[in-house]
Amino acid sequence: xxxxxxVEFVPSIVGFLCNWCTYAAADLAGSSKFALPPSFTVxxxxxxxxxxxxxxxxxxxxxxDGILVAGCHPGDCHYGxxxxxxxxxxxxxxxxxxxxxxxxxxxxxxxxxxxxxxRYAEVVGEFTEKIKExxxxxxxxSTRF
Amino acid sequence: xxxxxxxxxxxxxVKELLRFLLDSGKIDAAVTMRKIPENNSYDLTLITxxxxxxxxxxxxxxxTVNAGQVLSSISTSGKKIAAVLKPCELRxxxxxxxxxxxxxxxxxxxxxxxxxxxxxxxxxxxxxxELLPKYDKTISKGEVPINTRDTCRACEHFIxxxxxxxxxxxxxxxxxxxxxxxxxxxxxxxxxxGFGGERSEQKFDPSLFQKTLDARLAEKGKLFASIxxxxxxxxxxxxxFGKCVGCHGCNSVCPxxxxxxxxxxxxxFDYNLPYFEEYLSRRGALRLPPDTIFFHMGxxxxxxFSCVGCGMCSDVCPVGIPVAAVFKKTGExxxxxxxxxxxxxxxESIPVMVYKEEELSDIG
Numbered sequence: 001x002x003x004x005x006x007v008e009f010v011p012s013i014v015g016f017l018c019n020w021c022t023y024a025a026a027d028l029a030g031s032s033k034f035a036l037p038p039s040f041t042v043x044x045x046x047x048x049x050x051x052x053x054x055x056x057x058x059x060x061x062x063x064x065d066g067i068l069v070a071g072c073h074p075g076d077c078h079y080g081x082x083x084x085x086x087x088x089x090x091x092x093x094x095x096x097x098x099x100x101x102x103x104x105x106x107x108x109x110x111x112x113x114x115x116x117x118x119r120y121a122e123v124v125g126e127f128t129e130k131i132k133e134x135x136x137x138x139x140x141x142s143t144r145f
Numbered sequence: 146x147x148x149x150x151x152x153x154x155x156x157x158x159v160k161e162l163l164r165f166l167l168d169s170g171k172i173d174a175a176v177t178m179r180k181i182p183e184n185n186s187y188d189l190t191l192i193t194x195x196x197x198x199x200x201x202x203x204x205x206x207x208x209t210v211n212a213g214q215v216l217s218s219i220s221t222s223g224k225k226i227a228a229v230l231k232p233c234e235l236r237x238x239x240x241x242x243x244x245x246x247x248x249x250x251x252x253x254x255x256x257x258x259x260x261x262x263x264x265x266x267x268x269x270x271x272x273x274x275e276l277l278p279k280y281d282k283t284i285s286k287g288e289v290p291i292n293t294r295d296t297c298r299a300c301e302h303f304i305x306x307x308x309x310x311x312x313x314x315x316x317x318x319x320x321x322x323x324x325x326x327x328x329x330x331x332x333x334x335x336x337x338x339g340f341g342g343e344r345s346e347q348k349f350d351p352s353l354f355q356k357t358l359d360a361r362l363a364e365k366g367k368l369f370a371s372i373x374x375x376x377x378x379x380x381x382x383x384x385x386f387g388k389c390v391g392c393h394g395c396n397s398v399c400p401x402x403x404x405x406x407x408x409x410x411x412x413x414f415d416y417n418l419p420y421f422e423e424y425l426s427r428r429g430a431l432r433l434p435p436d437t438i439f440f441h442m443g444x445x446x447x448x449x450f451s452c453v454g455c456g457m458c459s460d461v462c463p464v465g466i467p468v469a470a471v472f473k474k475t476g477e478x479x480x481x482x483x484x485x486x487x488x489x490x491x492x493e494s495i496p497v498m499v500y501k502e503e504e505l506s507d508i509g
Contacts, residue, residue: 053446054408061439063427074502084500091508092479092497096445099475101376109509138379143430144387145379145438 010039011065011131015124016055018048018071020078021113028117029124036121037128047071048109049082053093056107063140066106066131070123073111083111105134146334150343151324155314158326158342159203159229159255162310165340166227167195172253172336173224176212177203185271191219203229203255204314206280206293207273208262211455213237214400217247227253227336231262232305233455236488237400239307240451243495246403253336256305257312258354260284261297265460284314287356289364294456296469299365301358302453304351306489309333311349369474372467382438385471388464389437395458395468401448401487409440441468445475450496451487452476 017023023044029036045051048071059067069090077083090109097104108130110123139145151158159177166172179190180200187207192198212234219226220238230238235256241247260280263273276292283290289298305311311327327349328334373381393410396402408414416435424431452472459469480487482505483496 052408054413054443057439057442057446061436081500084502085497087505087509088483088497088500091482091505092450093446094508095479095482096442096449096475099376099478100382100442100445101373101378102382111509141428142379143428144383144432 009132009136011128011136012039012041012063013037013066013068013124013128013131014041014043014059014064015068015070016043016045016048016051018078018083019044019046021072021076021111022070022120024114025112025116025120028114029120030117032117034118034121036124040124040128047077047079047082048086049077049079049089051086051089053089056093060106060137061139061145063137064106065134065137065140066108066127068108068110068124068127070110070112070120073113076113103134103137106131106137146328146330147344148328148347148349149326149337149340150345151312151326152342154204155257155312155324155326156202156204159257159312160198160201162255162326162337162340163192163201163203163227163229164195164198166253166336167193167198169339171225172227174219174226175201176216176219176226176228176230177201178205178207178209178229180205184269185274186268187273189215204257204312205273206260206262206277206290207265207268208234208455208457209265209268210398211237211400211457213239213241213453214398214403216252217241217400217403220247220249220252223251225251225253227255229255229257230305230308231259231455232256232302232308233259233300233453233488234400235305235308236302236453237455239488239491240401240453240495241403242491243493244403249491253310253332254308255310255312256308257314258305259297259300259303260290260314261293261300261303262456263292264294264456267292284357287354287360289357289360294460294469295368295467296454296456296459296473299361299368299470299473300454301361301365302486302488303357303361304354307491309336313349368470372470372474386438386441386466388466389441390464391434391437391440392463393440394461394463395466396444398457398461399444399448400453400455400457401451402444409436409443441471445472445479449476450479450483450485453487 071083094104112120163175174193180202212230216238280290309330310333454473456469485496
């Protein structure tokens with residue numbers, strides 16, 4: 001997607017990655033030299049269940065075009081069951097966004113284990129493409145929120 | 146379980162029961178609405194001396210504060226308390242008990258089929274007395290009284306869930322014909338032992354309220370449509386919450402918002418010079434006070450699934466934002482995700498405290 005001046009839209013995406021699985025996968029993707037989009041900002045958290053709704057909402061209201069939450073596969077949580085709770089909370093936020101008609105597609109939850117460097121590159125790449133299609137978050141340049 | 150025939154008005158009978166309970170020492174205190182004759186107003190009161198019950202009006206369509214919220218701090222005192230609650234107040238209290246903010250152990254709950262409450266702006270200068278005859282007549286016909294709170298008109302949970310004693314309130318009741326107090330639990334039987342009045346075996350029949358339910362559901366459809374059919378979108382959110390002054394009044398009267406320190410009032414939301422500098426370096430202007438829409442969305446995500454639709458938030462909003470309607474609409478959707486009904490069962494955990502291994506496969 002390009003703007004009026006023909007400049008390609010580079011989405012700013014924030015990824016909240018679980019320390020034990022997806023963060024390690026990001027590391028592996030890097031050392032395996034998979035291509036990763038430069039506009040993807042990683043925030044390391046100790047568990048996907050540590051992510052409070054307000055962290056995601058804050059990111060959204062600060063103008064992030066996309067938000068990815070990624071952690072261990074269900075059943076493989078380092079702490080046993082954190083990602084099950086994370087999934088419920090994420091579903092709640094998505095439902096609120098959906099009810100208010102606020103682009104819930106800008107939020108994505110994915111499971112990427114520590115050994116899945118290639119999958120990490122794919123997930124991040126695909127999500128970036130999806131956000132490129134969606135275009136910029138309208139909040140980004142608005143001064144009303 | 147038996148029932149007690151009410152030979153007078155519902156409010157008077159409940160008052161008699163409270164007096165009996167206090168006099169016989171079965172309870173230490175009663176929580177009920179009371180009239181303030183000096184200014185023709187009402188308040189919620191904690192009463193320990195039977196003579197102070199004189200001005201009590203247990204059944205009145207006024208909610209000055211959600212009683213579930215205030216019960217939370219007194220229900221764990223170890224004292225025996227009887228509380229007269231509207232169905233949504235009882236549901237709010239159930240939600241609080243699930244969050245370990247109260248206990249049913251020493252509590253006798255008395256609730257009634259609720260016709261909805263009047264907004265607080267009408268609770269002055271004797272206006273309620275003027276409105277009451279028409280109100281009673283309307284609910285006896287199974288219709289929805291006008292000028293009650295918008296979420297009351299749209300409330301389908303007007304029959305108490307889990308009350309120890311349910312009082313059936315309708316127009317017939319006020320004229321003294323066949324109105325009944327249902328004893329739903331062993332606790333209720335135990336507390337009312339020795340209380341006079343004719344007993345009957347009549348069972349509560351929800352089907353008698355079908356007409357009311359249909360009318361309420363129709364009102365609910367209208368209320369939800371008033372907040373735009375497909376959701377407001379960003380511009381719609383500005384229309385809805387744009388007037389917000391950030392007073393957090395909705396938060397402080399909400400019976401579900403029990404956190405001693407709300408995230409939005411914590412240091413996380415202290416706006417200091419670096420915050421403004423950072424924000425303004427990216428955008429040329431900042432709406433003040435900041436983050437008001439974020440605040441409402443934060444609350445929606447944190448607690449909307451437990452929203453009982455009592456309408457306190459809309460009632461106290463100084464700028465007339467339909468907070469309760471937005472929360473009720475969103476809350477129904479978020480609760481439906483987990484097949485949850487706030488206040489239905491105290492044994493049912495709140496959705497964010499439990500999980501199923503196989504669920505939400507479309508989410509992740």
